[in-house]
Amino acid sequence: MNDHKLAKWLSKTANKQKLMLLVLFLLFGIVVSNHISMVQETNKASSLVESYNELQKELNSLTATNEQLQTENQELQQERENVINTVLEREGYDQLSEEISRIRILAGFTEVRGEGVIVTLNDKPDYDPLRDPVASIIHDGNIRHVVNLLINSGAAAVSINGIRVVNTSGIYCIGPTILCNKERMTPPYRISALGPASMMYNAVVSDQVINQLTIPEIGIIANVEKIDEVVIPPFNEADNFEQYINQLEVVKNED
Amino acid sequence: MKINAMRSIAFTIICMILGILIALQMKNVNADNVTEQKLEELYNNIVEYSRKNEELSKRNAELYSYIELLEQDYASGNAYIETIIKERERAAVFAGLREVSNFGLTIRISAPPEVMVRDSVLRQFVNELRALGAQAISINDERMVAMSEIRASNQDIIINGKNYDRRNAFEIKAIIDPGKEAYFLDYLDKVRVSVQTDLSADQYDIAIQTVDNVTIPALKEDSIAFKIDLLLPSVQ
Known part of the structure; x- marks a missing residue:
């Protein structure tokens, strides 16, 4: 009796294994045939992938170099300021030293920090150009609108994605890319403003244009937060600004 | 017993091969995401960063020279003040103060x-x-x-x-x-x-x-547009 049960059980197990093998081989067959049919496409795609990976490596290396050069540039600018201040103070030109510092602050050549707000604008999540209205992605006009709101509410310094807004800064688009100071910007757009935080905050949260953009049908993301110490970086061409004023002839020198 | 062991090994091998093939297929799917347009975008970024780096290297070299010149002028008692005043004037022009x-x-x-x-x-x-x-x-x-x-x-x-x-x-x-x-x-x-x-x-x-x-016309330092009171105490 027991032998009979054992034989039955063994037979059942063998059937199960056969079934599993069948499924596995079926799957195996499908995957192999699919793989073979994709070989041609794969060759083309993999050559694209190879080129992409190589270019990506090159870009990574270039961005790393760029970061190093930027750091070096900031350090050199700081060193230049230190040398100028030391020399002037040692020679008794304290007033001139102070004046230079003040002018550099007003020009936007220095980092400034203090109370302020950060407004973040982003495209509608999962934006679909076939389904969503064109207003569901951030345009240059939206950024300008927020910057103007902040300026009109008392902002003393503004930056967009770490790019300082200075006298010559225009915010505009070329095709799908938004530029400021000739730098390309990509969403999300973080607009930082130093100034009266409550006034700027209220101006943004009560603005009809922004509120309209955030309705579900449009779906733009707009967040504003008050910050105890917002950091506004310096104009990144503070050592290379002559190109922006080379046509200006001074009429009346202050000295 | 021996047959069972063989079966287990066979299962394992088949599953491994299947895994490898599925991984290869996934790679193909990823490869499909790489388009000519993305490649071009990447290439444009490379061109842009190359230009930026070249320009930054040049600017840094100029800054080195400028610092050296200031130090040399100061050491030799030459016209370093004129150099500094000239620089101040250009910054003032950029700032809108002239x-x-x-x-x-x-x-x-x-x-x-x-x-x-x-x-x-x-x-x-x-x-x-x-x-x-x-x-x-x-x-x-x-x-x-x-x-x-x-x-x-x-x-x-x-x-x-x-x-x-x-x-x-x-x-x-x-x-x-x-x-x-x-x-x-x-x-x-x-x-x-x-x-x-x-x-x-x-x-x-x-x-x-x-x-x-x-x-x-110039704008005065105390103009409301500069908000100097907000900027001055917060300078780093």
């Missing part, structure tokens, strides 16, 4: 007496001028700086804290590179048409013309 003049253009915006000029029109022209590369801009002789407000308040437009009647004409002046005159005029004319079309009810009269010598 009256400047040169070749430029004027944009005169007016409307019928019953229409009030919109602040948005002034802001649009100022932004376009900046984007085109204007080097100094004023509205009604108020120098535009980074934080200059152009804001309508009832019957006035407030510019740098001063009120200007919206029923009067506004005059924007800008100093531009004479080599780009045609480019400026062509683009600004399109802006003019766009404003006049979009706001046709306002019946704006917009006149744009180049001027051999435009003068743009």
Whole structure:
């Protein structure tokens, strides 16, 4: 009796294994045939992938170099300021030293920090150009609108994605890319403003244009937060600004 | 027993091969995401970063030389003060603290007496001028700086804290590179048409013309547009 049960059980197990093998081989067959049919496409795609990976490596290396050069540039600018201040103070030109510092602050050549707000604008999540209205992605006009709101509410310094807004800064688009100071910007757009935080905050949260953009049908993301110490970086061409004023002839020198 | 072990090994091998093949298929799917357009985008980024790095390297080399020159001049008692004053002056010009003049253009915006000029029109022209590369801009002789407000308040437009009647004409002046005159005029004319079309009810009269010598006044350090009190204590 027991032998009979054992034989039955063994037979059942063998059937199960056969079934599993069948499924596995079926799957195996499908995957192999699919793989073979994709070989041609794969060759083309993999050559694209190879080129992409190589270019990506090159870009990574270039961005790393760029970061190093930027750091070096900031350090050199700081060193230049230190040398100028030391020399002037040692020679008794304290007033001139102070004046230079003040002018550099007003020009936007220095980092400034203090109370302020950060407004973040982003495209509608999962934006679909076939389904969503064109207003569901951030345009240059939206950024300008927020910057103007902040300026009109008392902002003393503004930056967009770490790019300082200075006298010559225009915010505009070329095709799908938004530029400021000739730098390309990509969403999300973080607009930082130093100034009266409550006034700027209220101006943004009560603005009809922004509120309209955030309705579900449009779906733009707009967040504003008050910050105890917002950091506004310096104009990144503070050592290379002559190109922006080379046509200006001074009429009346202050000295 | 032996048969069972063989079966287990066979299962394991088949599962491993299957895993490898599925991984290869996934790789193919990822490869499909790489398009010619993405490749071109990447290539453009590389070109842009190469240019940026070349420019930054040059700027850093110039900064090294400048620091060296300052130190040498100071050590030898030469004209280092003149160098520093010259640099201060150029920074002051950039900041908008000096009256400047040169070749430029004027944009005169007016409307019928019953229409009030919109602040948005002034802001649009100022932004376009900046984007085109204007080097100094004023509205009604108020120098535009980074934080200059152009804001309508009832019957006035407030510019740098001063009120200007919206029923009067506004005059924007800008100093531009004479080599780009045609480019400026062509683009600004399109802006003019766009404003006049979009706001046709306002019946704006917009006149744009180049001027051999435009003068743009300076802005004083204590102007509300600089908000120096907010900037000074917070400097790093």
